[in-house]
Amino acid sequence: MLLRIWDLPTRVFHWALALAVLGLVITGNVGGDAMVWHMRLGYGVLTLVAFRLLWGVVGGYWSRFVQFPLGLPSVLRYVQGGREPRLHWGHNPLGSWAVVAMLLALALQAVAGLMVDDEIAYAGPLTSLVSGDTVQLATWYHKQVGKFVVLGLVVLHLLAVAFHSVALRERLVPAMWHGNKVVDGADAPASQDNGRRRTLALVLAVVCAALVAAVVWYGQRHAFSAFG
Numbered sequence: 001m002l003l004r005i006w007d008l009p010t011r012v013f014h015w016a017l018a019l020a021v022l023g024l025v026i027t028g029n030v031g032g033d034a035m036v037w038h039m040r041l042g043y044g045v046l047t048l049v050a051f052r053l054l055w056g057v058v059g060g061y062w063s064r065f066v067q068f069p070l071g072l073p074s075v076l077r078y079v080q081g082g083r084e085p086r087l088h089w090g091h092n093p094l095g096s097w098a099v100v101a102m103l104l105a106l107a108l109q110a111v112a113g114l115m116v117d118d119e120i121a122y123a124g125p126l127t128s129l130v131s132g133d134t135v136q137l138a139t140w141y142h143k144q145v146g147k148f149v150v151l152g153l154v155v156l157h158l159l160a161v162a163f164h165s166v167a168l169r170e171r172l173v174p175a176m177w178h179g180n181k182v183v184d185g186a187d188a189p190a191s192q193d194n195g196r197r198r199t200l201a202l203v204l205a206v207v208c209a210a211l212v213a214a215v216v217w218y219g220q221r222h223a224f225s226a227f228g
C-alpha cells in the first residue's frame, strides 16, 4: 500500500534547510561580502527550525515528535537488529535521534550567530546588546565548536541515508521528495496533506519568519541607537 508519510511542508522544510546549510557553510568560509548572505541564510535556518518545532506538534501524523520512536527500548531493539516496521515508516529510532540532534545543533549555531563578532566588519544583530563575555562565548562556539557539530551530524546523516538506500535498498530519498512510502498494513495512518494543512503550514512559517525578523530588527535598531 502506498502511504503519504512526509507531507509537503515537511519536504519543503527539508530541502530548503539542506540548501540553506550548504549556503551557510560556503558563505561562512568565503567570508567578506558573502557574510551578508551568510546572515540572511542564518535567519532562514532559524525560521525553518522554529517552523519544524511547531510542525512537530501540529504537523502531519508522521512528522509529529510523538511518533518519533525515541524511547530507549525502541533504540536498543533497533540497534540489536529488531525491526518493528510500523515504528519505522516515519523516522527509525536512530534517525529520530539524529533529527532531534540536527535541529538542536542548528538552533544553537544560529542563535550563537546572532551574537557573533568577527572583530572586522560583521557582527550579529544582538552582539551590541549582550555582554562582552557572551559575545566571546558565542563567537568561540560558532567558529570552534558548533560548526563542527553541525557538519559532523550532516555527514553522519548523509552516510546513514546512503547506507539505508544502497545496502538496505530502502527508498528513503524518493520518499523525502514525493512524500510516499510502500508499507504493508491496511490500518496504517497516513499524514494528512491537503490544502488546509498546507495553508496552516504557510501561516505558521510566516509567523516564524516575522518573529525572527522582529528579533533582528530590534537588535539592529538598538545597535544603531547605541552608536548615537
Ligand code: HEM
Pocket (backbone or CB within 6 Å): 010, 013, 014, 017, 018, 019, 021, 022, 052, 063, 090, 091, 092, 095, 099, 102, 103, 154, 157, 158, 161, 172, 173, 176
Ligand atoms: C545540510 C544538509 C542536510 C540537512 C541539514 C538535513 C537535515 C535533515 C532533517 C532535519 C531531517 C528530518 C526531516 C523531518 O522530519 O523534518 C532529514 C531527513 C532526511 N534527509 Fe536530510 N538533510 C540534509 C541533506 C540531505 C540530503 C543531501 C539528502 C539526500 C541525498 C537527504 C535525505 C534525507 C532523507 C531521505 C530523510 C528522511 C530520512 C528518514 O526517512 O528517516 N538529506 N534531513
Ligand code: HEM
Pocket (backbone or CB within 6 Å): 021, 024, 025, 028, 029, 031, 035, 038, 039, 041, 042, 043, 045, 106, 107, 109, 110, 111, 112, 113, 114, 115, 116, 117, 118, 119, 122, 123, 124, 125, 142, 143, 147, 150
Ligand atoms: C545554522 C546556521 C549557521 C551556520 C551553520 C553557520 C556556519 C558558519 C561557519 C561554518 C562559519 C565559518 C567559521 C570559521 O571562520 O571557521 C561562520 C562564521 C560566521 N557566522 Fe555563521 N552560521 C550560521 C548562522 C549564523 C547567523 C544567524 C549569523 C548572524 C546573524 C552568523 C554570523 C557569522 C559571522 C559574523 C561569522 C564570521 C565569524 C568570524 O570570521 O569571526 N552565522 N558561520
